[in-house]
Amino acid sequence: MEILILYTGFLLAAYAVIGNDVIQTLGTFISSNNKTHWTSLWGFAGIILSATLIFGWYMYDGDVSYQRLNSITLPETLKWWHLIAPLALLIITRLGIPVSTTFMILSVFSSQQFIEKMILKSVYGYGISVITAFLIYLLIAQRLESKASLENVHKTNQKRFWIVAQWLSTAFLWSQWLIQDFANIYVFLPRRLSIWELLGSLVVILSIMAYIFKNRGGKIQEMVNQKVNTRNIRSATIIDLFYGVILFIYGNYNAIPMSTTWTFIGILAGREIAINYLLNKGKLKSSYQLIAKDFAKVSLGLAISISIVYLIQLIKTF
Template sequence: MVVSVWMIVGFLLAAYSVVANDSLQTLGTYLSSNRNRTPKLTQMLFICTVTCGVLLLGWVLNNGDPAWGRLTVPGKEFPWPEPFTWVYLLPPLAVVALTQWGAPVSTSFLVLSSFMPANIGRLLSSSLTGYGLAFGVGLAAYILGLWLLERWVFCRTRDGDDPSTVWYGLQWFSTGFLWCMWLVQDLANIFVFLPRQLNLVPMLICTLVLCVGLCVLVATGGGPIQAVLRTKTNTSDLRSATLIDLLFGLCLLYKAFLSSFPLSTTWVFLGLIGGRELALRIKQQTSDVLFTSRESGSLARVIGTDLWKAAVGVVVSVGIALSIHPLAQITAG
């Protein structure tokens, strides 16, 4: 298969847009809690090391397929489009635009559905069940006991106490675990622009491109999408971030065992932090210590704003997916 210029440009745009948008889910809490604690060079080395390991392991285990086989699920494939024209650059460009707006858009909907519109229903179903699962996990975990830890974290932070070194190790472990699970799920959104099997040299070049993008992400501190996290309780605290990352990683691991079909990790993340925030607000009613974030308004406003922006992304995704094939035929003709 001959790789065209449009395919390469599409891959580069997808790598940039997916990393910039999805950093909210996976690296957002890590970047927030380590902003003034860990040198950025150390953060870059850590993230890039994990990325290289997961990419190359997936490439080896799946016979040259860096997307961990998620584009070639029997009966649910995302086939190579014919012809491949510049119109397939529209999905990653839309992700970039929505990211600058601060929307936690689903790159799975925007990118993957454009290559195979028939899979929109499956993507939506898989993602909504992921949202429900994560919302339930977040609500149950925090309302049954983790809210006590969040209240303790708030009081310790208020008193100026720094986390012990044990929490640093735990957070880096949870971030590494989560980042691995996210890569397994979402690499399909990036490598959908390239042949389903890559030789060693192209694979190494792609790995280098992704690592450069991640380094830029760390250097800039996460970009406008970080605003979604800053409206939630204690998300900049290392201890709270550790629990969020661990629970999110477990949700993705469970979904990976259930099915190898892609899903929107964005919706899984929104479900988790939404359920968490609801649990904390409920427990706040019975506590004499104010430990929840109220700067961004009511619970309905905080969660509703996230869901509204994510829903806009879904509508845009469906519109692009349904129009991209006719546009491709017109431009090819």
């Protein structure tokens, strides 16, 4: 029974985490390459994922979480209620709500003090992302995000450059996101994987990714498509690069897991405000409404996550 719960938990967590979080890193990549066949995009992302996973497994003696799970032990006995969190996350993902998978999945196995550390790091990440994106886009929006400048991207020489730049920035961002979120996917499995467990889990994850790519991101993708110019290859490249740099610097500051969802929403929010302030002042009100809507969604996700943790704690007392 325990083995069944362990592998069921992994399957649910893998599908829910990838379905909910993958759009944070690959959403703009999918939008701006909507004419490219999904198998090419999936193959590219799959190679990066495989390399990142195998590298972590090799460097950290079988620990694919890059030591993010060092302070989160796998219980000696898994109970049915451990599946509540990934199952709830799966349902929420299907509804298109960008919930924080870090809070939802890891909190079930964490102490209250560690949960507080994860929340604090994530909230700071959101604030840093908003401020950084706003300040940077104040400097570059008129040059790189105006209608006239974006039309120049369609010139053959510039388009080739930005195609290469986007795929490189996506590879960098995707690897940094994976380092953060492998912990959410693998929390149900042993902290040290055998070679067969590694390869088996890799096949499962790549299969789930194929489904996500074939459906062009699903519901969560709508949050990306609604933002200004996100379908443009240059805009998508810049977003990916900034997001990757923040995850690389702030996310790796320590081994405490953080919500990449909050960081992603923060970048989109700061960017949206700056672009509309400089270029589309008539749309500032609608921009604030859209950002407030996104923030309300992630806050709802956090509230649901905390509620589920308390529900599980209540069940454990019986």
